[in-house]
Amino acid sequence: MTKAIDFVKGVAELTRPHNLIVAVVTTFIGYGIVSKTYGYQLADKTFIWPALVVVLIAAAGYVINDYYDIETDRIAKPWRPLVSGIVSPHTARILAYTLFALGLAISAIMNPYILLFVAANALLLHEYSRWIKRTGFIGNTVVAYNSAATILFGGLTRSIELDALVPYAVLIPAIYAFLFVLGREIVKGIEDIEGDRRAGIYTIAVAYGAERARSMAILLLGAVVAISPIPALLGIYNVLYAVFAVIVDVTILLSLITLYKANNIDEIIAAARKARSLLKVGFLAGGLAFTLGLL
Known part of the structure; x- marks a missing residue:
């Protein structure tokens, strides 16, 4: 038994x-x-x-x-x-x-x-x-x-x-999710750069360096913040979308600031670890934004 x-x-x-x-x-x-x-x-x-x-x-x-x-x-x-x-x-x-x-x-x-x-x-x-x-x-x-x-x-x-x-409105949260998760995965690659290098896994961080990976993550996650107002303009979401979207944007911006302020490889790796924790909160808030926003 x-x-x-x-x-x-x-x-x-x-x-x-x-x-x-x-x-x-x-x-x-x-x-x-x-x-x-x-x-x-x-x-x-x-x-x-x-x-x-x-x-x-x-x-x-x-x-x-x-x-x-x-x-x-x-x-x-x-x-x-x-x-x-x-x-x-x-x-x-x-x-x-x-x-x-x-x-x-x-x-x-x-x-x-x-x-x-x-x-x-x-x-x-x-x-x-x-x-x-x-x-x-x-x-x-x-x-x-x-x-x-x-x-x-x-x-x-x-x-x-x-x-x-x-409807094209379906593409908005799909693009949002794609950009968010891809940015988060690159941040994770920065955090795991040493282990991935030993394992022969060619992440952006391993192939091009932590600084370039950081720049790409900032670009992708910044794009998420940039497109976050679009769903509110479609007329199918209620005010809860805006509330949780703001939470997402804040977690992303805090993550980007943390990454941007890092000055060397060790600091970038430490910043990536903090950023990934913040992005977990942001991902949850994003799901709530698009779900509760429809009710």
């Missing part, structure tokens, strides 16, 4: 339920924007299907990521379920492909275009875990795209349901 409970806990740890909730919320953002744009109620009972697909595909991605990361985790994270033996690598692989298959099957029932979108993203998730994540900046870009993809998916599924065009 204890082994069974440990196994269930191990599977839960592999699938990262808290991240799955975030994925459902971002899917709802895209879905809700389309609903509101065309004058329908924000959420319909049909939302269960895109939400389920996102949960299945995202969970599969997290499991297969641990499968391919097992050798790295033996050193860095020996408590992870596959390394500790709570879940066997073989079982994890079967679980991942089963989840992928279920997500694709539901997508096929929904619509051929939805299946195409989901299949492409499932393949990208798999290949990210298998090799792309070790490429550095390309891997950063894939992580940023994945953050935006759930918003696009929600918008696509609702537009197909309503037999309508995907």
Whole structure:
């Protein structure tokens, strides 16, 4: 009985339920924007299907990521379920492909275009875990795209349901998420520059130096602040969007000031560590801005 409970806990740890909730919320953002744009109620009972697909595909991605990361985790994270033996690598692989298959099957029932979108993203998730994540900046870009993809998916599924065009308003939070996460990933690359250099991972910081990486992060995150007023002008968000968007902008600006004031490599790395903590708060506030702003 204890082994069974440990196994269930191990599977839960592999699938990262808290991240799955975030994925459902971002899917709802895209879905809700389309609903509101065309004058329908924000959420319909049909939302269960895109939400389920996102949960299945995202969970599969997290499991297969641990499968391919097992050798790295033996050193860095020996408590992870596959390394500790709570879940066997073989079982994890079967679980991942089963989840992928279920997500694709539901997508096929929904619509051929939805299946195409989901299949492409499932393949990208798999290949990210298998090799792309070790490429550095390309891997950063894939992580940023994945953050935006759930918003696009929600918008696509609702537009197909309503037999309508995907409104450009869906692109705004998707671009916002992409720029924010890409900037955050570059900041993380600055923080991890020494470890990434030893591992042969060519992040922007490793390939071009911490100072250039800092400049790129400042440019990307500054762009997030610059576009943050746009959603408020679209007429589909309430005042809560503005409230939480200000919180996002403040956390970003504090992060940028911290990075900008650093004078040497050691200070830049320390600043990146502080900035990444601030950006975690900003990311949460951004999700709340686009979600609560629709209500």
